[in-house]
Amino acid sequence: MAEKKTNPVSQGVKDELVFGKKNYQLLLISIAIVAVGFILMMGTTDIYDIRKTLIAPLVVVFGFAFCIYAILKK
Template identity: 60%
Template structure:
């Protein structure tokens, strides 16, 4: 199938590329700043351990209706998730 119309003007694409590359100045090396601080990671690891401990409590004994399985273990798991949310939302300290 042949082209039915011709472009009216030529498009220059190579003239702007070298000019943009020539004006770029080298960036001075700045220290990398992470989103999370060391304390954030510490809280996150502790929260994962608390959640895992809650699931171990939940799988505990053979008694299905024990207080540990029904009340204590879910509260421990929710506390672990709450600590995880705190670890994610906590702002790093400005030094």
């Protein structure tokens, strides 16, 4: 005879998201930081401007590092 499959939710296992609310908030902030970094890289000014060659890449790297922190935060 076929075995009856039971629903794991009915056995006391509750559905949880992988991340908490705070993690998702931090991820959205990190995405915004990366977007600001790329916006800083745009423009028609001199290609060797300090904003485009130093500040904007550092902002993007900081945004990605903040994203890793947001994922690993318990």
